[in-house]
Amino acid sequence: xxxxxxxxxLALTIAIGLGGGSVWYTLDAQSGGGAIxxxxxxxxxxxxxLDADPYSQARVARxxxxxxGRAEGLSFVADADSSGEGLRRECSYTIxxxxxxxxxxxxxxxxxALESIASGRPHQAALHSYEILRQSDNSAVxxxxxxxxxxxxxxxxxxxxLRFMLNFYDTPIAASTGLSDVKLPAIVKSGCNx
Amino acid sequence: MxxxxxxxxxxxxxxxxxxxxxxxxxxxxxxxxxxxxLSMKADFYTMTRLDTEPGSPAPIKSIDPLFAAAACRxxxxxxxVQVTAPGSAPFWSVSVYDRNGHNIYSFNDRSATSxxxxxxxxxPAQMIEMRKALPEGFEGSIFVEAPIEEGIVVLRAFVPDxxxxxxxxxxxxxxxxxxxxx
Numbered sequence: 001x002x003x004x005x006x007x008x009x010l011a012l013t014i015a016i017g018l019g020g021g022s023v024w025y026t027l028d029a030q031s032g033g034g035a036i037x038x039x040x041x042x043x044x045x046x047x048x049x050l051d052a053d054p055y056s057q058a059r060v061a062r063x064x065x066x067x068x069g070r071a072e073g074l075s076f077v078a079d080a081d082s083s084g085e086g087l088r089r090e091c092s093y094t095i096x097x098x099x100x101x102x103x104x105x106x107x108x109x110x111x112x113a114l115e116s117i118a119s120g121r122p123h124q125a126a127l128h129s130y131e132i133l134r135q136s137d138n139s140a141v142x143x144x145x146x147x148x149x150x151x152x153x154x155x156x157x158x159x160x161x162l163r164f165m166l167n168f169y170d171t172p173i174a175a176s177t178g179l180s181d182v183k184l185p186a187i188v189k190s191g192c193n194x
Numbered sequence: 195m196x197x198x199x200x201x202x203x204x205x206x207x208x209x210x211x212x213x214x215x216x217x218x219x220x221x222x223x224x225x226x227x228x229x230x231x232l233s234m235k236a237d238f239y240t241m242t243r244l245d246t247e248p249g250s251p252a253p254i255k256s257i258d259p260l261f262a263a264a265a266c267r268x269x270x271x272x273x274x275v276q277v278t279a280p281g282s283a284p285f286w287s288v289s290v291y292d293r294n295g296h297n298i299y300s301f302n303d304r305s306a307t308s309x310x311x312x313x314x315x316x317x318p319a320q321m322i323e324m325r326k327a328l329p330e331g332f333e334g335s336i337f338v339e340a341p342i343e344e345g346i347v348v349l350r351a352f353v354p355d356x357x358x359x360x361x362x363x364x365x366x367x368x369x370x371x372x373x374x375x376x
Contacts, residue, residue, distance in 0.1 A: 007201035014205025019212025058220035069300020
């Protein structure tokens, strides 16, 4: 009798623990249904629309976010550099390459919950395409580092995991057909503190 | 041993069922979705700034620190809603969401007549009434037909740098969200 009760308890624990935990895990991961990966960057073009899959819908409801519409723009998130290593706030990175067509784009640093990180300086921890210095081939090199750097500098501070958020506004790539041959810049780690 | 295996298999099947059920119930039972957060902040037809001063949490998570935004809730059962904002910003965009935060329609400043932000959200039935005779005051409006009842309109404006902030703040603070009757 006790054995049966224990087995029932085991089945229930597996069901509730694994079932609930797996939902929790998939909603936090930057992957899953509807995701489009381009190099280290991930976008969910359908997120927040009625066409979105149940995972995207749950993600939106849980974050309480109102996502960008198709005519507004498209957001990309990076949680790892181009070699697949997770991004850290105590490290320096170089974001290098060309950007797809858009009226303008913005780049900022965020924490695990995708809240933007304050730089703690007068210089905001965000850059946009109107203020970027470009190479002769129209590509850009952006240094993400705790200490000021020449050229395009995006300040970070503190320690812990880091996310890069790259938003394109008024862009043809927001239409799903435009995403097939989009190239996004590479993220290369250049060093770490401590 | 066989019974233990039996219990584990039942547990795994149960886990799959619970995974699906929880996933589908998350949007239904979410208490911190955009609508709930906004309703704690302001009543219907009130433009509320979504980017608050540092310290107090924003009612709706900002997508971009270089943007300022304002939102209002509406109910099309009461009538149609007109959202206007005088002046301009370097870039602005508008999204209409249903009660669950699904994006129904969006447009940006390139769609607007002479760059002026003036939009009317209405149901298809109200649009038919509107087509019969266009009342005064709607000549330059963008009409957004939305097959919804309750919803949220969000106006976002780009702040390229701090020198633009006063102008964009003025643009958003002068924006209005009004219930319109025929």
